[in-house]
Amino acid sequence: MKSLKYIIRGFLSHRTLVLHPEYKAMEDFMQSLPERFVAGEGELVYKGRNELRRFFYKGQAFVVKSFHRPNFINRFVYGIFRPSKAKRSFVHAKMFLNIGVGTPFPVGYLNVRKNLLFDRSYYVTLASDCPYVYNDLFYQEFDYADEVLREVGRVTARLHEHGYAHKDYGRGNILFKKTTDGIKIDIVDLNRMSIGPMDMKAGCKNLERLPATPHMHRLIAEEYAKIRGFNAEACYKLMQEYRSSQPGKINDLY
Numbered sequence: 520m521k522s523l524k525y526i527i528r529g530f531l532s533h534r535t536l537v538l539h540p541e542y543k544a545m546e547d548f549m550q551s552l553p554e555r556f557v558a559g560e561g562e563l564v565y566k567g568r569n570e571l572r573r574f575f576y577k578g579q580a581f582v583v584k585s586f587h588r589p590n591f592i593n594r595f596v597y598g599i600f601r602p603s604k605a606k607r608s609f610v611h612a613k614m615f616l617n618i619g620v621g622t623p624f625p626v627g628y629l630n631v632r633k634n635l636l637f638d639r640s641y642y643v644t645l646a647s648d649c650p651y652v653y654n655d656l657f658y659q660e661f662d663y664a665d666e667v668l669r670e671v672g673r674v675t676a677r678l679h680e681h682g683y684a685h686k687d688y689g690r691g692n693i694l695f696k697k698t699t700d701g702i703k704i705d706i707v708d709l710n711r712m713s714i715g716p717m718d719m720k721a722g723c724k725n726l727e728r729l730p731a732t733p734h735m736h737r738l739i740a741e742e743y744a745k746i747r748g749f750n751a752e753a754c755y756k757l758m759q760e761y762r763s764s765q766p767g768k769i770n771d772l773y
Contacts, residue, residue, distance in 0.1 A: 537609065538627035545643075548576050549629050552641045556585050573646060580646035581626060584608070586639060586710075603630045604710040605640030611683075611709040612644070618681050620674055621705045623647045647705045649694035653729065663697050668735050670695070670702040672742030675726065679717040680747060686711035689728040719749045723757035727765055736762070 536549055555561065561572035561583070570585045586604045602610075605628035612625035623644035631638045653671070656664055671693060678684065685692070687708055694705040717725070722743070731739065740755035 533632040535630040535632075536627065537606070537629075539625060542626045545576060545626065548574075549627055549641075549643065552583060552585070552629055552643075553631055553639065556583075556641075582623065582644050582646050584642045586642070603628070603640035605630065605642035607712070608642040608708075608710045611712050614683065615678075615706065615709070618677060618683075620677055621703060622709065623705055623707065642710075647694050647707070649696040649703060649705045651695050652691050653693040653695070654690035656735075657730070663702065665738055666697070666702050667695050667704075668731075668738040669742045670704055671729075672739040673746060674704050674706070675722075675739070676743045676746035679722045679725070682715050682717060684713040684717060684721070684725045685709070686713055687728070688725055690730055693729075719747070719754065720757060722747065722749075723754055724761045726758055727761035729762070731758070731762060733759065 534550060536546065538545060538549065555574070556570065556572065561574040564571040564573055564582065568587050570587075572583050572585070574581050574583060584605070609625045609628045612622045615622045616624070623646065626643040626645060628643065629641040631640065651659075651661075653667075655661075656667065661667065675688075685706060685708075692706060692708045694707060696703050713725075723740075726739070736758045737755050740758055741751045743749070744751035744754045
């Protein structure tokens with residue numbers, strides 16, 4: 520049964536909570552997320568337009584992403600017509616896991632409306648056990664760096680074969696670690712996704728925000744092309760071409 524404070528709060532604002540069946544016992548914790556963020560609880564992971572915090576609940580680590588409050592027009596749009604960013608993240612994470620692509624396990628999401636307008640949304644996952652991000656490949660030495668790049672090519676190909684294209688496929692959204700079974704990759708920040716057929720040009724263009732030296736691009740292209748049945752040299756040239764048109768290419772350390 521819901522506690523009295525949540526019943527009272529329901530008269531002041533409307534909250535929609537969706538939880539994975541395995542985590543139904545976290546309902547009170549999920550409902551308390553807006554207040555916890557205001558109080559600054561949890562360990563701050565990132566704060567910018569959105570905010571990420573790590574929480575521990577009954578000994579298990581969770582990461583909560585609080586999405587910023589939209590502008591007035593979008594508060595109306597999200598309140599009626601469009602799914603929240605948290606809901607999209609939750610749905611997309613399940614899609615990824617269903618095709619064998621790693622992402623932190625989706626626990627649930629909370630949408631908050633105030634005065635009939637959308638206010639904020641919160642997306643909760645298990646904390647990833649991958650300690651590194653793709654960008655670390657430029658600043659740390661990894662004796663298995665080539666393995667990571669080949670796995671990025673394979674994972675990206677798997678996504679594109681199923682018609683999924685991450686719209687913010689950049690240096691901070693690919694996590695990795697080495698295991699006894701090989702390279703594990705978790706992809707995060709899933710609220711913006713394009714869904715539909717992906718030919719070679721569209722697939723290679725989807726990698727344009729990912730920095731890479733020529734050597735890195737070649738390894739990614741080889742694995743990507745192998746899975747998708749494309750010409751590896753053609754993929755390599757397209758990846759180089761699309762990346763070179765991006766501002767900030769100088770950061771690729773060519």
